[in-house]
Amino acid sequence: MADNAVKEGNTTVINVPEAVGVFDSLEAQQAAFYDLRAVGFHHSDISLLGSEKAIEQKLGKAYWRARDLEDDPKAPRAHFVSEEAMGELEGAIAGGFFFVGSFIAMAAMLTPASTLAASIAAIAIGGSPGAVLGTLLARRAGQHHKDYYAEQIRHGGILMWVRCRDKEREELAVRILKGHSGRDVHVHGWSE
Template sequence: MSDTAPKEKTIVIEIPEAVGVFDSFADLQAAIYDLRAAGFSRYDISMLGDEEVLREKLGSAYWRSRDLEDDPHAPRAAFVSEEAIGELEGAIAGGFFFLGSAIAWAALLTPLSTLAASIAAVAIGGTPGAVIGSILARRVGKHHKDYYQHQIENGGILLWVRVADPERRDVAVKILQGHSGKDVHVHDWSE
């Protein structure tokens, strides 16, 4: 890595960790779902942090997945499923539509307001809110896709799984390899 990378203390614990690199989000997601079904906690599963965090922690050095597989300084992040991102996008878009409509209703709930005027105001007030919400929701989805695409372009999506005993280690390795994980191996520590 770069000499310009900030030096900070990294806490390493003596629990083995399985590592795998994935060339597609679909394979990664399938592996994570199988790990969860096999009893691994979401707290045992981590991924590489996003590009901004990588720059903060490792400096401006060019990185490849293979360089970070066994690096205790590699920043970690939790896995976020496509379903969770979809729910977030829906909540953002729907929330802005609701907010615009609620403001319009509140403004028009006067004794002089007619039902037709109130309905028109809700439609007019809710539409800009829905548009703003949709734009923000798309940005969230794009950031999520860009996160994975950037890792694929730099050698693959990294996945680490804490494996406290030999039986769990074997299960994790088998799942990672079964979903096209490359360079699957175990190191004796985890962050």
């Protein structure tokens, strides 16, 4: 374990300060994230509260409020996933299933005896069920992402932590969090 790390039960915290803020909307939290990245904070220095399932597993709490977990080193963390990244994931899921279905149909129909029209029809027919399945799975992934943020807001807001290596970075993180309507913005002397 590093010299600046302290073990607290199953959680290791390090003696590097961390700014924390609570956001009432995904848009405000996202804007703060992008501004933090723009001024040089690394993606791994920024974390969000884990899912409700992770909170229940780690803390055994079925009911929680954001303000109760702001300074809890045992609160599970998650990485930020942008709306753009979710759109790319949804596209990859839907497109991948369309491609697999089309490929199977194409492989079955592209024999020397098949005609071009029959092959195109087989690809379209084979790809359509895959595209439908892919679209349904993509929507499910997108809905899960939206539900995560809605759940956080229902419990008092979207928590975001920012690891700060020095006093100047602390002040910068606090200024950015507050500048995007972050509530209860403060710094504690440790980070996970």
